[in-house]
Amino acid sequence: MTEVLRVERLNKRFGGIVVSDNVDLTIARGEILGLIGPNGAGKTSLFNLISGVLRPDSGRIFLNGEPIDRSKLFRRARMGIARTWQHMLLFRTMTVIDNLLVAPRAYPGESILRVTFGLGAVRAADRQARDRAMAILTRMGLEHTAESMVTDLPFGQQKLIGLARTLMNDGPLLLLDEPMAGVEGAAYETIKTVVREEAASGRAVCVVEHNVSFIRDLCSRAVFMANGKILQDGTVEELISSSVLTELYFGV
Template sequence: MTDVLRIRDLNKSFGGIVVADEVNLDLHAGRVLGLIGPNGAGKTSLFNLVTGVVKPDTGSITLDGQSIDNLPIYQRARLGLARTWQNLRLFPSLSVLDNVMLGPRDYPGEKLTSLIFDARGVARRQAEEQDRAHAILKRTGLAGVAQSRVQDIAYGQQKLVGVARALMNDARCLLLDEPMAGVEGQAYGAIQRVVRDIAESGVAVCVVEHNVAFVRDLCDEGVFMFAGKVLARGTVGELIADPRLTELYFGT
């Protein structure tokens, strides 16, 4: 198993609140890891630390063997780190297609010089990316709403737009933050199928999710977090069966 993302001795606290306490975690290519834990366990904070949204107090993170500790968010993304957000963070002034079109690591036309001096090259690459975006929208079941504004589509579909946008990155490591929260019906199966396919194509996937059935069906492995600490690691079935963890999760 190839380690794609390696987290070592990660610590972070905000005042007295510890969100990461000596976290050590590896994400492997082709595997889906589920992060489980009650609210406030530090799951989303871990995503924020990995993606550079929040700087850790100590510790190190490598992506494909390369240290990303000192890189800003966008450079981490360009190395193949993609994520979705718990609260969507889509672009409301763009259509579904245009939201997804912004996802490629190397966005054609980002440099003004290439827009001016290589207009044809940019146009050709834009057309290629548009084809890729359409293919991803089809795969995620969003082909019919490609031209819609994101706030006009169902919540489950909006979650899928977030996933589709992250897929455009052609990521090595994909972090999904509560992809199933508020999702029902068709989108449920679609998200599950898409995440499985992504992992099978060799991407290291990490999912934060409260929907235990979804995590159990999807994840190869699970990690239980509590108060910023990784308390246990094993199959999701094992973690759910552990009465000590269940007590921490439900507070009973």
Template sequence: MSSTLEIRGLCKSFGGIVVADSIDLDLSPGRVLGLIGPNGAGKTSLFNLVCGVVKPDAGSIRLDGQSLEGLPTYQRARMGLARTWQNLRLFPSLSVMDNLMLGPRVYSADRLVDVLFRPAQIRANEAEARDRARDILERTGLSPIAQSRVQDISFGQQKLVGVARALMNDARCLLLDEPMAGVEGQTYALIQKAVRDIAASGVAICVVEHNVAFIRDLCDEGVFMFAGKVLARGSVEQLIADPHLTELYFGT
């Protein structure tokens, strides 16, 4: 099975701090990979490298066989890469619905020429995006708060909006940065279900998460990172049971 995302020899350091040390990693379609490791292991930095937020010193990243080298973030997104953020990064001046409306790979108003001279096409694109957003809001249980401002909804719901917004991309590869931090109860179950459904549709997913139960329930496989290195890869049970890794994680 060919990988959706293929990372080879990825290196990055900021001054003396190494955040990525020759990382090789593959994400396969329909599989959920959990990134485990203590704070500062380079998990979020790896996401930033994949998304083009940070430029790597060396190495290659391929999405569906196409190199991402030198491409700006927005082009990577248009190729089918989506992510959520540890600190949410929703748009506070927009409603939940409008947050989602900006998510499709091709946005109705990306080209100003179309806005000015092709109003019919814009209307059609908007209607299509709105239907898609409604569908996703329905599936994630967010429909009742579609018109709310994002700061007026609960933290868990905000996390869910982040996932829902990323879903608008119809992505090939989805990176989730701590989707469960601070989430409890019903929303927890909703996010879990959402991630399962996305994986079932053939999307390659990578999750950074400290919630071990969530990782164990959801991930097909885990990767343990420490000081910018991939130290081990295997089933989540295996990684958790490894006394050496546990020691690194808790620093005992």
């Protein structure tokens, strides 16, 4: 097992609310880990801590064995932590393709390119990014939307575009925060296929989802979180059959 992400004894509180309580977590290359738990459990906060939106009070975070907890958000994105946002943050007055082109990704850096190779190299890098964006849209069956304004598209497609933008970053770790919320029909199947393919290509994937059947379909392993604490780590079936969890979450 090749470990991509390691989180050790991670702690974070907002006043009286503990959002991360001594969290230990690892995700391996090629794995799709499910992260489930009730509203307010700290799932999004954990993504915020890993991706660098939030600073932990204590604890360590490693990506491919390198400590990243002192790196800023944009550095972590460049190191290959790609994430979606629970409340989609698309640029609504921009076209679909431009939404993809603003995504943080491994980019050689315009100024260095320009100094070394001139404007031609910058244009070549732009063209490459555009080709990559079109390839991702095509893979999701959205190539025809490239020049549309985001606001003109139905919600399910907007959700796919949020995922497409995240895929512009093809680094080792992919964090998906409720990719299925509000999605049905064809988009649902597309998201499932894409997530499977990303893991099969060797990325480590973590999915937060309230849709348990989605987690069951995709994840061989899942963790259950409540009040900032990871209470159980096992197969989805093990989690569902745990009496503590059924009371806390499944409401039985």
